[in-house]
Amino acid sequence: MLRILMRLLWALIAVAAAFAMATIARSRGEPVNSMWLVIAAVCTYLIGYRFYAGFLAARVMALDDQRATPAERLRDGHDYEPTNKWIVFGHHFAAIAGPGPLVGPTLAAQFGYLPGALWIIVGAVVAGAVQDFVVLFCSLRRDGKSLGQMAREEIGKTGGFAALITVLLIMVILLAVVALVIVNALKSSPWGTFTIVATMPIAIFMGLYLRYWRPGKVLECSAVGFVLIMASIFGGQAVSESATWAPWFTFSAIAIATGLVIYGFMASALPVWLLLAPRGYLSTFVKLGVVLLLGLGVLTVHPTLQLPPLTRFIDGTGPIFAGKIFPFCFITIACGAISGFHALISSGTTPKLLAKETNARAVGYGSMLLESFVALMALIAAASLQPGVFFAVNSPAGIVGSTADAAVAKITSWGFPVTAPEMQQLAADVGEKTLFYRTGGAPSLALGMAHIFSFVGGSRGLIAFWYHFAIMFEVLFILTVLDAGTRVGRFMLQDLFAMKKTSSTPGMLATSGLVVAAWGYFLFQGVRDPLGGINSLWPLFGIANQLLATIALCVATTILIKMHGAKYLWVTLIPLAWLVTVTFTAGWQKIFSPLPDLGFLAQADKLAADPQTSATATLIFNSRLDAAVCGVFLVLVTVILIDSIRVWSGILAGTRDARSTETPFIQSELA
């Protein structure tokens, strides 16, 4: 009886998913309620988790709770420790969820809400969650080895080296692009700048509080920090309204970029307990709170999607970034659908904490579904803005014109009506001087979130507070990625240069300086870019991230072939083939497209043909450098693929050793 009821329940969920998808697909012209997207997503996730992840766990991986995990066998109370499934889930989710799933879908909304939503839902279920789950399983059966180590052992030395170089390059581009998002959110915004500047002394105060005054009282200290941060948002409002103080906190994009570079260097060089650790605690609580609030807000308000399902920009003429819907929608949204970076987490701390093999399903597959849901919430928040407002905020001056009148005329001519007084009123409502040219996704996402939060809060008068609360959350979140990333990059460089003493001052200063100089260079390039920087940097980051996913899927495919021959090859080969197609097409177009807005080389040629100014030579060099970086990515993909295909064909033909590198079975005492 129960079995029949369960079958009926799953049939009902499947029908609900199909009905919600059909409602979205059939809407032509009339506004769609975001609830349909939520229903389609949740039902698809449930079906994916129950059936596809269940199939992967039972048939493909044959997860076995009788087999002791590395956490049990190598338990040391430090790195290896059997831990509650939901706690590992929380750790894993916190490590994989960065600003990417918030910013990417917001930028991709220029194609309309439909392509991004479908990619987020379907991509996560059949590709992203599969990658995270399979890589976690592979590492779990190999003592928690890293992706680089597995690539070396399964594919060869070339694959391992390529993985290391790719991670370093991604790190540099990632840090530059997220720093650029901060710059665009804070430029000429005394309110936002004051709030963020105030977080530095607050974090240092918390660091001292935890270290000397109340050691170990993390919750108490975080609560004090949170109250101070809230006070700083109100303080920011007072500063922005003060004729004396506002100029002190009004900075140009270049000034903010310089500040971020200095901050990045200091955060990498200062003791961790002073700034990074307290900021990390604060950011974790704010992140969890905002994600919950956004989820609750979308479910309560279920706003109508104002953006059309598809916009005219699917033809590649979009103002936010150039390029057609294929491949650029799939490059722009990485973390919400599939992200190579997750493979580093799945083969990092997580496999060393799992108490049972079957926990890998909830942790690996389940947390990616949750991340996908966060990305969908961000897309809904952005798509609930008026399209004219969305494009006015996200379009660079180089595309829409450098005056408000020129910008609204251009955006209105695209079929998205907006007026200068409307934009002026909106800016005044959220306590800003202007909202034009705030590229990067963060301000438009903050606007969407502020609209939703102010509905939930019951007072439209609080929209300015919620806008700056959302900006504070996004920037705080990104700063933790920036400072942690700089530090991780520093350790990777020290590792690459075989420096034994990572704490020696000259070595630490030199490697910190190198990492900061690398991402700082790309950041300044983005700030000076007449097309707004996001146009060139975000696709580069997307390509790099998907390249890492390619490496992860190559490793996973090799292991599946060793386990089952060609039987379950399709599990990882289908997402891999898709990613290779997307990465190659996007990379090729970014280098060789004859359109100057899209192709780096065409952009350099156009700049060379234009009248020369003092900045032209730098812009030409930057375009060629971006082309070279993109070329390196493509070469890396090719090398890894050729190497992998050679290994796979050898194993399948029986001419190559197919012995598993799995650790031998040991009976678990926890089962």
Add this chain to the structure above:
Amino acid sequence: MKKFLELLRGIIDELTDQRAYKCHLAAHGAAHSAKEWRRFSDELYQAKSTRARCC
């Protein structure tokens, strides 16, 4: 309800590193003190700061 509260407590302990600290105290056979917390936090943050975080 009791289970839910326990889970919530567990999550807060995890987020605030209290669980890791308890393990540290147990592993070193030490009692809580300012010096011990500093030793623990130095080790923990050093390890945390070398781990990649996603975008």
